[in-house]
Amino acid sequence: MLGLVGLLLCACGSSSGEEPAKRWLLTLDDPLPERLSEVGLYQNVAARAVYADVVAYVPNHPLYSNGLDKERHLYLPEGTAVQVDGAQAWTFPVGAVLAKTFVYEGAAVETRLLLRTPDGWDYGLYQWLPDASDAEVVPGNWVEVPVELGGGELTHTLPSRLDCRTCHETHEAVADSPVIGISSLQTGADLIDAEVFSEPPNTTAVQGRTDKETVALSYFVGNCIACHNGGESINSAFSLYPEDAVTNTVDQPTESETGEGIRVVPGNPDQSVLYITVVEAGTPGYRGPFKAMPPLGADVIDPDASGVLGDWIENL
Ligand code: HEC
Ligand code: HEC
The missing domain is CATH 1.10.760 (Cytochrome Bc1 Complex; Chain D, domain 2)
Incomplete structure (x- = not known):
């Protein structure tokens, strides 16, 4: 059952020789796994420690969301790259997985996924368990989670899948891709140094008159x-x-x-x-x-x- 996937995993380094976990993102088997740990971004999900082939990055101009921290990750299938052709339309290979995890004072609340499947782009949403040991897939409706921030309590709302489209597909209509935070305006040294692009991309610094x-x-x-x-x-x-x-x-x-x-x-x-x-x-x-x-x-x-x-x- 493990077959090739298992062998590949061993190559990217489980030290103890114990049986490696299956990584869904290596095959994109339908449907999304129940648990975030099975997606295959995290080698140790409770510690939020990612596999060596998953790149962390920060956009130059992040979106403000309730003052929380976000962790962003990009996975590209081995041997693929984000194709840079021209200034705007950067093309992500089939199998690319982008993730954004929302963290309040160290505690993860939700992880959002953008997936480039053979049929196009899809979305995923996981809600973290109260003990932060793993996260469970959210089928689609609004979920409200009480969270601690700055000594007070706040209600954090997980968006529905329809909401993802409100921002990401509005963007896709003009940029040919629903990926918002990796673009000539948003990309910084972290992704360029990680060599995720087919060639060094053009980046644009924002410049006002003052x-x-x-x-x-x-x-x-x-x-x-x-x-x-x-x-x-x-x-x-x-x-x-x-x-x-x-x-x-x-x-x-x-x-x-x-x-x-x-x-x-x-x-x-x-x-x-x-x-x-x-x-x-x-x-x-x-x-x-x-x-x-x-x-x-x-x-x-x-x-x-x-x-x-x-x-x-x-x-x-
Ligand atoms: C999720 C999509 C979305 C985002 C994100 C968003 N807007 Fe809007 N905005 C809209 C839509 C749709 C309207 C038209 C609604 C209406 O009739 O007022 C609008 C209306 C407005 C208007 C009033 C209408 C007008 O003609 O001037 C202003 C000003 C505005 N937005 C500013 C902003 C600013 C500044 C930001 C960022 C801080 C922002 N918006 C973020 C979707 C968005
Ligand atoms: C209010 C607008 C808005 C909504 C709604 C929204 N996003 Fe985003 N998302 C953004 C913006 C802006 C960025 C890029 C900036 C950043 O990461 O801070 C982003 C970034 C991301 C990223 C990192 C890759 C990228 O595009 O930069 C993922 C993954 C993601 N969103 C998934 C989702 C999913 C899944 C949903 C629905 C459950 C969702 N988003 C809903 C605005 C939105």
Whole structure:
């Protein structure tokens, strides 16, 4: 039964000679395993220690999620690479597995997977057991988990599979791939040094006219451009890519169905709809017409947002 898979595993190094665990990701047998340990990212799942052929990385501009930590990993089948052809469309080989684990003060809560199967991309979601010994597959509905953060308790919401599509497929429609955090804007030295690309990729540093603008544009890259990419698909909206964000926001009226205003009023954050949607609209006391941004994935408003966006707008 172990056959070739078992032999390959022995080659990548179990020291004690005990029977190696089966790694689902080496074959992508349908369906996803019940337990995250069986997926084959972690050699020791309780310690969250990955196999040697799994690469850890951090995007240049991470998405804020309730102030928690995230661990990101990329697995590529042996002998494959992310094909770099042109600036944007990087192609992931069949068998690629990307994982993002959400960690509150050392305790893992959920692990999300993006899988490149022979039929296209698929999603996976695992919820960690209370004792953090392993995680169980979540079939698809919303799950709310109480977590500890900064001395208080908070409800962390695991998204549904449909939610994955809201951000990842909006992005796919413009970038040909649902992978958001590995791109010319997001890729740093960790992945380049790990030689996951077919050739050294072009990377693009975010550059505003001032330092404060650079910080604000970087914030949009991490938190907004999954949807705000100017695409045609449902949930796409006006582009907040670095080259478009100033033109599309400063002195520009909203196109919102819910309320009218100016996206960015130079010198005046409180009159700027963009600032209101990110900093104020998610608070319980907000009575205005605008939806909180981002509309998904944030149970807690980013405490840095008011500084980052406020400083930029005040100094325009
Ligand atoms: C609110 C938007 C949003 C939703 C909803 C969302 N993601 Fe993501 N996801 C992102 C962004 C932005 C990144 C890249 C930045 C980062 O990792 O901080 C990302 C990164 C990832 C990564 C790492 C690979 C990559 O694309 O960069 C995986 C894996 C992932 N998400 C899986 C999922 C799955 C599975 C779901 C649904 C259960 C989901 N995501 C829902 C926005 C979202
Ligand atoms: C999950 C997708 C998604 C993400 C992520 C997201 N938005 Fe939005 N945003 C939308 C959609 C869809 C609308 C249109 C809804 C409406 O009618 O107001 C919108 C509306 C807006 C509006 C008001 C409408 C307008 O025309 O100006 C602003 C401002 C805005 N977003 C800013 C942001 C900022 C800044 C971020 C990042 C911090 C962000 N959004 C993240 C999907 C998203």
